[in-house]
Amino acid sequence: MNKLTDILTARNVFCISLFVAAAILLSLAPKAAVNVDEMLHYPHAKRVVNWYYTGGEDASCLDTPVDNLKYYGQSVDNLTALINRVFSIENEFLTRHFTGAVFFFLLLLFAGLLGKEISNSYWVAATVVLSLMLTPRLFGQAFGNLKDVPFAAGYMAGIYFIIKYLKQFPKVSWKTVTGLGLAIAFTCSVRIGGLILFAYLGLGIVVIVLSKPFLLKYIVSTKSCFVRLMGQWLVIVFAGYFLGLLFWPYSLQDVVRHPFESLSVMEHYKISIKQLFEGEVIWSSSLPWHYLIKWILIATPEFILLGALYFIAFLTYKFSKPLSEQLSIELFVFFTLLFPVVYVIVIGSNLYSGMRQMLFVVPVMVILAVSGVFQFIKSDISKKVKIPAIALFFVLMILPFQHQAKTFPADYIYFNAISGGNKTAWSNYEYDYYFHGMKEATDYLISEIGEKEATVAMNCQLPNYFEKLPNIDFQYTRYLERSSVDWDYALFGVNYIHPYLLKNDTWQSTRIVKTFYHKGNPLVVLLERQSKDDFKGIDLLKHRKWDEAEVLLNKELETDPNNVWMFVNLANLKLAQRKYAELDQLLEKGRTIHPYYEPLYLLEAQKLFDQGKFDESYAVLEELIAVNPRYKNAAPLLKRVKEKLNK
Amino acid sequence: MKRVIAMIGLFIMSLPTMLLMAQDQGTYIDNLGAQDSSYLEEVQLAGAEQASGSNTTVIIIVVAVVVIAAAVFFFMKKKKK
Numbered sequence: 001m002n003k004l005t006d007i008l009t010a011r012n013v014f015c016i017s018l019f020v021a022a023a024i025l026l027s028l029a030p031k032a033a034v035n036v037d038e039m040l041h042y043p044h045a046k047r048v049v050n051w052y053y054t055g056g057e058d059a060s061c062l063d064t065p066v067d068n069l070k071y072y073g074q075s076v077d078n079l080t081a082l083i084n085r086v087f088s089i090e091n092e093f094l095t096r097h098f099t100g101a102v103f104f105f106l107l108l109l110f111a112g113l114l115g116k117e118i119s120n121s122y123w124v125a126a127t128v129v130l131s132l133m134l135t136p137r138l139f140g141q142a143f144g145n146l147k148d149v150p151f152a153a154g155y156m157a158g159i160y161f162i163i164k165y166l167k168q169f170p171k172v173s174w175k176t177v178t179g180l181g182l183a184i185a186f187t188c189s190v191r192i193g194g195l196i197l198f199a200y201l202g203l204g205i206v207v208i209v210l211s212k213p214f215l216l217k218y219i220v221s222t223k224s225c226f227v228r229l230m231g232q233w234l235v236i237v238f239a240g241y242f243l244g245l246l247f248w249p250y251s252l253q254d255v256v257r258h259p260f261e262s263l264s265v266m267e268h269y270k271i272s273i274k275q276l277f278e279g280e281v282i283w284s285s286s287l288p289w290h291y292l293i294k295w296i297l298i299a300t301p302e303f304i305l306l307g308a309l310y311f312i313a314f315l316t317y318k319f320s321k322p323l324s325e326q327l328s329i330e331l332f333v334f335f336t337l338l339f340p341v342v343y344v345i346v347i348g349s350n351l352y353s354g355m356r357q358m359l360f361v362v363p364v365m366v367i368l369a370v371s372g373v374f375q376f377i378k379s380d381i382s383k384k385v386k387i388p389a390i391a392l393f394f395v396l397m398i399l400p401f402q403h404q405a406k407t408f409p410a411d412y413i414y415f416n417a418i419s420g421g422n423k424t425a426w427s428n429y430e431y432d433y434y435f436h437g438m439k440e441a442t443d444y445l446i447s448e449i450g451e452k453e454a455t456v457a458m459n460c461q462l463p464n465y466f467e468k469l470p471n472i473d474f475q476y477t478r479y480l481e482r483s484s485v486d487w488d489y490a491l492f493g494v495n496y497i498h499p500y501l502l503k504n505d506t507w508q509s510t511r512i513v514k515t516f517y518h519k520g521n522p523l524v525v526l527l528e529r530q531s532k533d534d535f536k537g538i539d540l541l542k543h544r545k546w547d548e549a550e551v552l553l554n555k556e557l558e559t560d561p562n563n564v565w566m567f568v569n570l571a572n573l574k575l576a577q578r579k580y581a582e583l584d585q586l587l588e589k590g591r592t593i594h595p596y597y598e599p600l601y602l603l604e605a606q607k608l609f610d611q612g613k614f615d616e617s618y619a620v621l622e623e624l625i626a627v628n629p630r631y632k633n634a635a636p637l638l639k640r641v642k643e644k645l646n647k
Numbered sequence: 648m649k650r651v652i653a654m655i656g657l658f659i660m661s662l663p664t665m666l667l668m669a670q671d672q673g674t675y676i677d678n679l680g681a682q683d684s685s686y687l688e689e690v691q692l693a694g695a696e697q698a699s700g701s702n703t704t705v706i707i708i709v710v711a712v713v714v715i716a717a718a719v720f721f722f723m724k725k726k727k728k
Contacts, residue, residue, distance in 0.1 A: 481680050544675070568679055578673040599679035606674050633678050 010122035014112055017129040021108050024133070025101035025142065032097045032143035033409040035434035039461045041147065042096065044069040045081035051249045053085075061249050068271065070250040071262040075189035076103060076146040078247050093464060097143040100150075104142035107153035108132055111363040114160040117167075118329050119371050127370045128363075131307075134400045137299050137355065138362055140412025144434070145356070147190055152360035154187030158197035159336050159364070163329055166204045170219050170229055177232045184240030189247055192262045198240065200336060207328075269350040272630060279428040279499050281596075283630055284352035289345050295355040296341075298419035298429070300365065303396035305418070307369025310389070314375045330371070337364040353433045403519075410436040410518055426521035427502035435460040435493045437523035441516050442466070445489055445526060457487035459496070479507075480597070482527070483534035483556065483565050490527040498596055506593045510560045530559070538569055546573055564593040571603045580607055598624060598631040606637055614644040 047061035064070045080096045089095050111132055112125035133139055142149055161180035165172050180201070187194025209216050219225050241259075245251040251258045272285040278294070297305070315334065318327050340361055344351065351357055373393050376386060404411040413432055415425040425431065438458070442465035445456065455473040456466060463474035477485040479492045490511075494502070501507035511527040537552030550573055557566045567590030574583035583603070590600050601624035608617035618641045624634055641647075 478680065484680075542677075572676055572679065576673050576675040598681045602676065602679065606676060610674055628681070631681060633676070633680070 010126065014116070014122040014126040014129065017126040018105070018108060018112065021129055021133055022105055025105055026098070028408065029097040029101045029143050030094060031409060032100075033434075033436035033439035034093050034462060034464055035141075035144040035436060036460050036462060037147070037434065038093065038096060038144050039464065040067060041069070041072070041074055041077045042081065042092070044072075045074060045077035046085075048074075048078045048247075048249055049081045049085055056249075062253070068265060068269075071192075071265045072147065073189045073191060073244065073248040073251070073262075074147055075186070075244075075247045076100075076150040080146065096146060100143040100146055103146070103150040103153050104139070107138075107149060107156055107363060110153060110156035110160050111367055114156055114163070114333070115367045115370055117160060117163050118326070118333055118367065119374055120326075121374060124367075124370050124374050127373070128367050130397070131304065131366045131370055132363060134397050134404070135301060135304065135362060135366060136400050136404055136411045136414035138359060139404065140408075140410075140414065140436075141356070141359070141434070143409075144436075145359075148356055148359040151187060151190045151194070152363055154183055154190055154194055155197070155336075155360040156363050157183035158187055158194070159200065159333065162197065162201050162204055163332065165201065166208060166332070167325075167329075169205065169208055170215060170225055172229070172232055174232070177235055178239075181236045181239030182243070184236065185243035188240065188244030188259075191266065192251075192259050193266060194244065195241075195259075195263065196340070198237070200332075201236070203335075204332060207332075211328075267344075267347060267349055272350065273352045274496060275352050276428065276430050276496075276499060279503075281498055281628075283628075285350045286629075287351060289348070292341060292344060292351055292355060292358055295429075296358075296361075296365075298415050298425065299354060300362070300416060301396070301400040301414070302416050302418060303393050303399075304366055304369045305416070306393055306396060307372045308365055309372070310376050310393075311368045311372025314372060314379070330368075333364060334368060337361050337368065352430075354430050356433075407518060409439055410523065412436065413518060422519040422521060427499045430495070431521070432493055432495050432518070432523055435462060435495070437493060437516060437518060438462050438465065438491060441491050441524040441526060444514070444516075445491060446472070449489065454488040455486060457482060457485050457490040459492045480594070481565050483563060483569075484538050486532070486535050488529055490529075492525050492527065494522045494525065498594060500596055501594055506562050506564075509562055531556075534560075534563065534566060537566075541569055541573055544576075546577060549573060562593055564590050564597055567593070568597070568599045568603070571600070575603055575607055575610070578610070580611070583607055596627050598628050598634070601627065602631070602634050602637065605634070605641070609637060609641060609644075614641055617641050618645060618647075 044061060044064070044067075047058065050058045051061050062070050076099060077096075080092070080099050083089065083099070084092045084095050108129045112129045115128035116122050116125040118124075138149070138152070158180070161176055161183050164176045165180055168176060184194060184197045187197060219229060242255065245255055245259060251262065270285075272283040275282055275284050275287060277287060277291060282288075311330075315327075315330060318324075318330075321327075340358065344358065355362070373390060376390055379386065399417060400414065403414055407413065410432060412434065413422065413436070415422050415429070419425065438460065442462075446466070446469065449456075449472060451471060453471050455475055457475040457477045459477060459479045461476060466472040466474050475485050475487050477487070477490070479497055482490055482492070494507075497507050509525075509527060511529060512525045513528045514526040515522050516524040516526075533552040534556040537549045537556060540549035540552065550570065553566050553570050553573070556563060557570075560566075567586050571583050571586040571590065574580070574586060584607075587600050587604055590597065594600070601620055605617045605620040605624065608614075608620060617637075621634060621638050621641060624631060
């Protein structure tokens with residue numbers, strides 16, 4: 001028995017927790033789904049690697065006018081491209097997913113060490129590892145998200161070394177300095193926002209010097225100490241800043257201006273993406289200020305929120321006691337959680353995909369929550385209160401665990417029970433924005449197609465699932481506009497579909513042959529085309545063969561009455577024929593399916609314009625702008641109407 | 648000759664009708680597709696948002712550093728008393 005307690009020391013338990021986590025990560029990496037961002041960043045990573053291979057001759061990685069990829073350091077993505085190239089690895093995404101597992105492991109390691117640093121307990125460190133493994137929004141993206149998760153790992157390492165630095169100040173070891181420099185360099189190499197770690201370090205030093213004025217006198221009057229500190233600062237600044245830029249071609253073009261230009265671009269990301277938030281479709285550049293806070297509250301597991309409450313309660317209590325080093329450290333770590341959240345709200349950053357871009361604050365919250373629980377354990381509070389409160393924390397861990405076990409690899413789609421869970425969130429919040437659900441669906445479809453020749457359409461750019469299958473062609477199409485594309489089978493993620501359609505069930509097509517569910521919610525639908533009347537009809541329409549087109553489009557509507565795109569095309573046909581009464585009827589029918597569908601507004605506005613009713617046309621366009629201010633197809637008509645109205 | 652003149656006259660007189668018939672071909676909108684999620688070009692019909700640039704970063708960091716440092720300083724002073 002004694003031997004067992006000797007083995008199960010807190011430090012050993014921490015090591016065991018890391019070992020178990022590593023085993024789980026390695027076993028799950030091959031089963032992980034590819035996300036849509038991988039298809040964006042990985043091709044860019046290959047271009048970056050080629051920039052180095054060709055000595056800068058292939059400068060395609062510097063020319064990214066649409067997707068802004070040159071502003072990303074994305075060092076981990078670049079690393080995977082390099083590994084795949086050097087070792088000629090065929091399964092490129094497997095390399096990526098194992099790499100993701102390695103960086104998630106580093107996140108666990110540094111978060112655990114930080115937990116130990118703020119509590120002086122390896123039990124906290126081990127519980128932090130367990131808690132992070134049970135945070136679906138983090139763990140669920142461990143394999144494919146090679147920017148937010150590695151950034152979080154760097155952020156954790158940075159804070160850990162900053163605390164070590166501040167504890168040792170002014171006699172800081174070179175080991176700590178090197179670790180800090182490398183942590184900042186790595187974080188900046190993933191995303192330039194890692195520069196924030198310099199600000200944290202500066203803040204910590206200022207606070208120490210202000211709270212211990214004798215230190216400043218000591219540093220200035222002791223030459224060896226002064227020289228050593230200056231040398232260490234230079235190492236941190238140069239290593240942290242310049243090493244982080246080495247694998248980022250765009251920053252190397254101008255090492256002073258480009259990183260800060262990138263920072264500005266990232267803070268005010270110009271690309272706007274439609275987001276489903278609180279049951280409404282909102283462009284990401286126009287989201288309300290509470291977007292991030294709401295997401296943190298609804299997508300964080302209950303046990304972490306509970307632990308965070310314990311932490312805040314103890315922190316508040318400690319304010320009535322003399323300031324200790326421990327409290328200072330806790331306040332500092334708390335600041336690294338609060339500051340980024342407040343900062344992005346104050347500057348109105350363009351956020352999207354839930355709290356994905358702010359994932360790096362989640363481990364901080366987890367550490368503080370676990371620290372709160374252990375403060376509870378150590379406190380003098382009556383056992384009658386203490387035991388149930390602590391037990392509740394651990395019992396609540398079952399909820400995310402169940403979710404993960406049931407839904408992997410789409411486990412990142414997690415909403416806590418307080419918010420009503422996934423059932424309530426579906427059709428109200430972004431659901432599978434990374435399209436992880438496509439993995440199961442494509443596996444199923446590939447076995448269905450077998451050796452047949454087929455074209456598969458999807459509403460996401462994930463052709464990788466069919467790349468090694470010469471009999472399957474890939475087509476991208478939006479869900480509602482699917483009839484405009486030639487396909488035999490289609491897989492559509494039930495995402496980026498207007499909530500009105502989802503809530504009123506008017507999104508369903510009679511062509512759906514299988515629905516893939518996620519906790520009872522439709523996640524992906526498989527469509528099989530019975531006939532191509534719709535596609536042929538639209539093609540005839542483009543060739544101005546009105547009568548033949550009308551027959552086919554109406555035929556399609558008879559079999560798939562929810563296909564609102566047919567109403568749009570028929571209305572367009574009637575607009576061309578100047579048959580306005582029929583056009584109005586079609587618009588009305590289309591609106592019963594999707595009253596917020598932009599093309600229906602544009603067709604009405606165009607009809608009114610053609611009739612010379614410019615004021616009315618302008619009024620409809622204003623309604624359209626209220627629905628979607630970024631519907632670019634309305635721009636030419638809006639310009640003409642304004643010219644007519646002298647606006 | 649009279650026939651030719653009559654034909655030309657008839658053609659000229661029928662021109663407005665022909666033009667009207669041609670106008671029967673109303674507007675056909677080639678592109679009606681709605682944008683959805685993807686990395687899109689910056690297009691906006693309504694007023695554009697203004698980016699405040701990286702100056703905000705510097706200002707906020709400086710303010711944060713000063714505020715926190717001052718708060719801790721005064722807090723320490725108070726404790727010492």
